[in-house]
Amino acid sequence: MxxxxxxxxxxxxxxxxxxxxxxxxxxxxxxxxxxxxxxxxxxxxxxxxxxxxxxxxxxxxxxxxxxxxxxxxxxxxxxxxxxxxxFGMVFQSGALLNSMTVAENVGLYLTEHRLGNPAEIARRVKETLSLVDLHNIEGKYPAELSGGMKKRVAIARALIIEPQxxxxxxxxxxxxxxxxxxxxxxxxxxxxxxxxxxxxxxxxxxxxxxxxxxxxxxxxxxxxxxxxxxxxxxxxxxxxxxxxxxxxxxxxx
Amino acid sequence: MFQNIGEMLRLLWRTIKLLPDAWSQRRKVFEQLFEIGNASLLMACILSIFIGGVIALQTGPVLRERGLVAVLGGLVGLSMAKELGPVMMSVLIAGRIGSAMAAEIGSMAAYQEIDALRTMNINPVRFLVLPRVLAICIALPMLVMFSILVGWIGGAMVSSMNHDISVSFESYMNNLRQVVELRDVMNGLFKSLVFAGVIGVVSCHQGLNTIGGPRGIGRSVTKAVVNSIVLILILDYFLTRFLMIFDK
CATH class of the missing domain: 3.40.50.300 (P-loop containing nucleotide triphosphate hydrolases)
Structure with missing residues (x-):
């Protein structure tokens, strides 16, 4: 980790x-x-x-x-x-945005709230994905992932918010x-x-x-x-x- | 029905209030513009050339019988600029782009993607509606301008090639230039801007309010297209009446 x-x-x-x-x-x-x-x-x-x-x-x-x-x-x-x-929420279905890549999904909160430049967001996305044991899948789309990977990406997406x-x-x-x-x-x-x-x-x-x-x-x-x-x-x-x-x-x- | 109209007006107002944030959504606006252009340009070209052509074909022989064939360029020019360009393009875009917007947002609503946005404190109106409404409001007037020009050329081609009409390209264009003024074209572009807002807001509203799975998405798409076209045709009458004030 x-x-x-x-x-x-x-x-x-x-x-x-x-x-x-x-x-x-x-x-x-x-x-x-x-x-x-x-x-x-x-x-x-x-x-x-x-x-x-x-x-x-x-x-x-x-x-x-x-x-x-x-x-x-x-x-x-x-x-x-x-x-x-x-707040962070992991939905039953994952609810990943299907039109976006894994990296865009995980970094969405940071991008939309302008919490860093693209390089910094990319670095934090990579780090957060590694926390849930996912590596080198940043460019993939949700449809290309297994059920377990989708859930872990959804957790990573919630995790990057640093939820309380x-x-x-x-x-x-x-x-x-x-x-x-x-x-x-x-x-x-x-x-x-x-x-x-x-x-x-x-x-x-x-x-x-x-x-x-x-x-x-x-x-x-x-x-x-x-x-x-x-x-x-x-x-x-x-x-x-x-x-x-x-x-x-x-x-x- | 009235509740729907109220909700749509509220969505329009919320979108207008978010306009200062438009720059932050520019990437999505460009993506949507590309999508609209890519999906509609060829269809707009084909549709417009045949609309211009058919007006000339229907009216040309009648005008020739009455010795009025010289005004054919102006007739096609005005019809395309003030009515057929904006209305036909808007109906086309409602079917082609409005349906896609309702389906995309509807599928996001049905599969909890919009709920996911809310949990991240991301406003779905800013994230989804603003770029789409903005893109369609930029793209539709441009498509209508293109449609008017292509329609004029379609009319000119039929007028010069059809033996029952036989109006040369030059005399058709000369008459068109004499009759059609800039304000006539602006009139059509203004209509198309209003129609673009209608298509964008109606389609996004239907998408956001999708409930259920694939059947719900299908219902939203149908409603988005039908409601947009009905509203376009009703508003067309009132806009025409309103714009006639400036013709006097």
Missing amino acids: SQSPQSNGGVGVEVRGLRKSFSGQSVLKGINLSIKPGEILVVMGASGSGKTVLLKHIIGLEEPDAGEILIAGEPISCANVFEKYR IMLYDEPTSELDPLSAVTISEEILSLNQRTHVTSVVVTHDRDLAFGVADRIAIIDRGEVLLVGTPEEIRQSANDVIKNFINADFRKDRK
Whole structure:
């Protein structure tokens, strides 16, 4: 690994009474969560339980029907929150700009915010790509990359922002087990290097129990339990037990 | 419908407010200009030569019967400059470029690329809409100018080669020069500038509001083209009425 990106450390996130409906269907029903600065919080839950919608609220892509999100105590609706704090998000699909090369994608934040001359941006892109173990792919287009490489480029693109809050939406979905382990290691090492506050939405139990400081289980738009991985394992709640112990065996009766 | 128009006007206003940032987007503006020119120049040439030709073909014999064939150059000249050049080119560009804009931005919206821009605190209007609207507002008047000139030549070729018309190239051009004034051409260019804004804003608005996958993108493209053409034809009437004030 080469030089790590600088960071001012993570900031706290507070979710208070968050409610959201789409076409009359209630997706979030009064979510309350407190995420400490520098913590890795993993949000788990069945498909359609509202995890991604929660993530989109935390980064301001959705407006709540009721409730609020506070970033270091300031409502996210304040105009200057996105100027004051740096956010990074790794989308489930990667969401790389397909018309741009890897280097242009990773350097986009720096280019658009004019944070350096082209040579300096190229150097930082190379460095950041090497942090996620990607080398000599600057000139490639997203369509030429494998799923795992796309995810790592997406992490590099978020990493170059030197985020204080990092959000991951299903970072290991569609990946083989080895790539999933690499991504999990990236999430952990980034958190250890920069103390970024991380929120990880996932179904992947290995990832969740491997990286989480705390896990929040969401079911049908409500938080069932927030606790350390050990507390979640020992929970007596049937929904949680079923979710974390779900297994399939061909010969099971 | 009215909500859409309101949203489009808001998008137009947000784009105008970002004009001071245009220099920082110059690379994208040039890319778009190249794209528009590359995609439309040949089609514009073919379309214009035949439009000019067909006006001459339709009106020439009728004018000759009435002994008015000498005014054919002026008739084709005015038609191309004030109406057919700007309207036909705008319809062509709405179909060729507006659809591409809606599809590209729509696909970015459908695959969360626009959300990714927002998370990087990059304004999608400055990044995507401004360069496209600016490029089309520069390119369309230039294409219309080209179309008018080619249309005049198309008319001249048909007038001189068709035996039922038989107007020489020189007398056609002389009449055209006597009748068509600079302000007539400016009139057409002004219309094309307004139409360019309509195509750019309508197409980008449809693209940004794409929901769903490929079907959503398809819907946005269709709406972008249809709405642009309908608005161009409606605005054409009102712009013509407005510009007639300056003809008096």
